[in-house]
Amino acid sequence: MISLSPSLQARLSTPLKIGSFEVKSRVLQSPLSGVTDMVFRRLVRRYAPESMMYTEMVNATGLHYVKELPKIMEIDDNERPISIQLFDCRPDFLAEAAVMAVEEGADTVDINMGCPVNKITKNGGGSSLLRQPEVAEAIVRAVVKAVNVPVTVKTRIGWTDQEITILDFAKRMEDAGAQMITVHGRTRAQGYNGPAKWEWIKKVKEILSIPVIGNGDIFSVEAAVRCLEETGADGVMCSRGTLGYPFLVGEVDYFLKTGNLLEPPTPIQRLECAKEHLQALWEYKGDRGVRQARKHMTWYAKGFAGASELRGQLAVVDKVEHGLEFIDRAIERLANCNWQEVEGEEPILVEV
Numbered sequence: 001m002i003s004l005s006p007s008l009q010a011r012l013s014t015p016l017k018i019g020s021f022e023v024k025s026r027v028l029q030s031p032l033s034g035v036t037d038m039v040f041r042r043l044v045r046r047y048a049p050e051s052m053m054y055t056e057m058v059n060a061t062g063l064h065y066v067k068e069l070p071k072i073m074e075i076d077d078n079e080r081p082i083s084i085q086l087f088d089c090r091p092d093f094l095a096e097a098a099v100m101a102v103e104e105g106a107d108t109v110d111i112n113m114g115c116p117v118n119k120i121t122k123n124g125g126g127s128s129l130l131r132q133p134e135v136a137e138a139i140v141r142a143v144v145k146a147v148n149v150p151v152t153v154k155t156r157i158g159w160t161d162q163e164i165t166i167l168d169f170a171k172r173m174e175d176a177g178a179q180m181i182t183v184h185g186r187t188r189a190q191g192y193n194g195p196a197k198w199e200w201i202k203k204v205k206e207i208l209s210i211p212v213i214g215n216g217d218i219f220s221v222e223a224a225v226r227c228l229e230e231t232g233a234d235g236v237m238c239s240r241g242t243l244g245y246p247f248l249v250g251e252v253d254y255f256l257k258t259g260n261l262l263e264p265p266t267p268i269q270r271l272e273c274a275k276e277h278l279q280a281l282w283e284y285k286g287d288r289g290v291r292q293a294r295k296h297m298t299w300y301a302k303g304f305a306g307a308s309e310l311r312g313q314l315a316v317v318d319k320v321e322h323g324l325e326f327i328d329r330a331i332e333r334l335a336n337c338n339w340q341e342v343e344g345e346e347p348i349l350v351e352v
């Protein structure tokens with residue numbers, strides 16, 4: 001049984017203030033490359049109308065040379081509050097990209113200083129900025145100077161366990177003008193493995209005046225509440241927990257505001273959502289959208305009888321109508337049997 005302590009409730013009862021910008025929710029949907037496009041954000045937004053969303057990360061060098069707004073940077077007028085996330089190592093390119101982000105309607109501009117992927121770090125971007133704090137500072141200063149919306153940073157706790165530099169780094173970001181920092185409690189070397197070390201988020205919160213957002217391993221309402229309690233963070237950001245589950249941010253938000261748990265979606269409701277996601281990706285991106293939808297579909301197809309068979313079908317789908325048909329059949333099977341779900345990794349059904 002999860003409960004919201006009166007002190008936590010009081011702490012979270014005011015809006016999240018990111019510089020001059022206010023957000024009426026303390027849970028954020030993280031930027032996820034290849035995932036948080038407009039279609040995905042619309043689904044998350046339905047259940048979390050007041051939460052902050054992030055685009056996928058956008059390459060500032062690419063923008064500099066192409067000068068054309070990429071699809072991943074498009075935002076809809078009614079999807080606020082939203083932040084556009086940029087990555088690069090060049091302060092001038094990032095400043096230029098930030099101006100384009102604001103023109104597109106971003107409420108804040110976020111700089112990625114946490115991405116562990118080699119392709120990004122070898123060019124000086126993402127988490128490699130943890131090892132070049134002077135460059136990171138110059139980036140924040142240049143972007144702050146270029147735009148009139150708050151500039152924020154998302155980063156990790158350090159490069160390796162032997163090189164946890166987040167305390168000095170976070171202070172530098174604040175001093176350079178960042179208005180909020182999100183700390184993913186893992187090192188670059190960890191990738192996404194091992195537990196997130198929330199204790200470092202707590203330490204960062206203790207030394208900064210700007211809002212600190214906790215990130216890493218927020219897979220449930222219970223984890224969100226525990227992270228807020230243990231770290232004193234001003235908010236939490238959900239990431240992998242939202243893959244195939246765009247309900248999570250809304251569930252956390254509802255609990256933080258009311259102290260009540262929402263009824264979780266049934267397998268059929270999750271599959272209805274998968275259908276809507278597939279259809280919308282196809283409408284937005286055509287056949288490329290269907291190929292992109294494969295991974296989403298396999299994330300949705302979990303936790304009910306027949307899920308692994310459905311995953312196999314959806315993992316290779318190339319026509320939208322085939323995908324919809326496979327899901328419809330799975331829904332029909334679930335709807336027509338008088339069965340009860342048994343919890344587990346791949347639940348089996350027992351007759352009732």
Ligand SMILES: Cc1cc2nc3c(=O)[nH]c(=O)nc-3n(C[C@H](O)[C@H](O)[C@H](O)COP(=O)(O)O)c2cc1C
Pocket residue numbers: 030031032033034035056057085112114115154184192196215216217218219238239240241
């Ligand atoms: C598929 C995927 C894509 C990601 N893309 C981004 C990104 O574009 N920008 C970013 O700052 N972090 C990105 N991340 C990192 C997440 O935002 C988050 O920091 C990380 O997954 C830790 O949270 P979790 O343990 O709850 O998943 C990505 C993670 C995954 C799994």
